[in-house]
Amino acid sequence: MMKQQSAFLAWILRMPLIKRWALMHSIKSENVAEHSHQVAVIAHLLAVIRNTYFNGNINPDKVATTALYHEVSETKLQDINHVTKYHNPALTAEFKKLEALAEQECLATLPPKLQPLFDSLLIQNNVDPEYKQIVKAADLLSAYLKAKDELRFGNHEFDHVAERLSIMIQNFAKDMPEVEFFLETFAELCAVSVDELSHN
Numbered sequence: 001m002m003k004q005q006s007a008f009l010a011w012i013l014r015m016p017l018i019k020r021w022a023l024m025h026s027i028k029s030e031n032v033a034e035h036s037h038q039v040a041v042i043a044h045l046l047a048v049i050r051n052t053y054f055n056g057n058i059n060p061d062k063v064a065t066t067a068l069y070h071e072v073s074e075t076k077l078q079d080i081n082h083v084t085k086y087h088n089p090a091l092t093a094e095f096k097k098l099e100a101l102a103e104q105e106c107l108a109t110l111p112p113k114l115q116p117l118f119d120s121l122l123i124q125n126n127v128d129p130e131y132k133q134i135v136k137a138a139d140l141l142s143a144y145l146k147a148k149d150e151l152r153f154g155n156h157e158f159d160h161v162a163e164r165l166s167i168m169i170q171n172f173a174k175d176m177p178e179v180e181f182f183l184e185t186f187a188e189l190c191a192v193s194v195d196e197l198s199h200n
Contacts, residue, residue: 008109011075018074021146023081024161027153032074035142040067042182043138049178050134056178058130066128067135069121073102100125137172137179140165145190152191 015033044064050056071079077098085095100123107115107122120126127135147162173179189200 003111006109006111008106011106011109012072014075015071018078020079021081022079023084025155025157027150027155030146032071032079036068036071038142038145039070039135039138040064042141043067043135045186046134046138046176046178046182049181050176053181054177058134063131063134066121066131067138069118070124070135070139072106072122073099073124076102076105133172133176137169137176140169140172141179141182141187144169145187148187148191 015036016031018032020030020032020035041064043066044060047056047058047060047063050058051060074080080095084091086092103123107118110118120128124132144162144165147158147165150158151162169179169183173183189197192200
């Protein structure tokens, strides 16, 4: 007797089709799969930095896995522009409800015995707050590096994006020294040419 097929992986594998920054002119396109991978790498680095330099005790592997799934709702909803999502509190509340429903739908596509194991990864309201904070910081850092990259190629559409994200990141850095450490250690070389990078 064949087991019932799960649509979970099929939805995840569609992430490369979901375009980010859809309402903005971008010189370099970016999709949700690429973004999720970058956030996972940055979140893992933040966790390792916290443990190594700032007396942290957090599991970097779990942080990275949490980050990989942090945009799972977008497999059903697409990417929603930040300004659109947050400029009006009533809209924000409705978008959050939609995201929660999409996360529940994604969870429900898994075999029943796997669902409890994925609940705290897929359902953002159930993610451990400490892990969620690191993933959010990584999310902002990824977007900030993207904005700086666009500015490097003369795309001034990202001027205000970079400014807004810089303020948000500095607010995180007040309670998370690993964020400042990350910026001082990794950010600058993310904006150089491959020739310059080869000399470092």
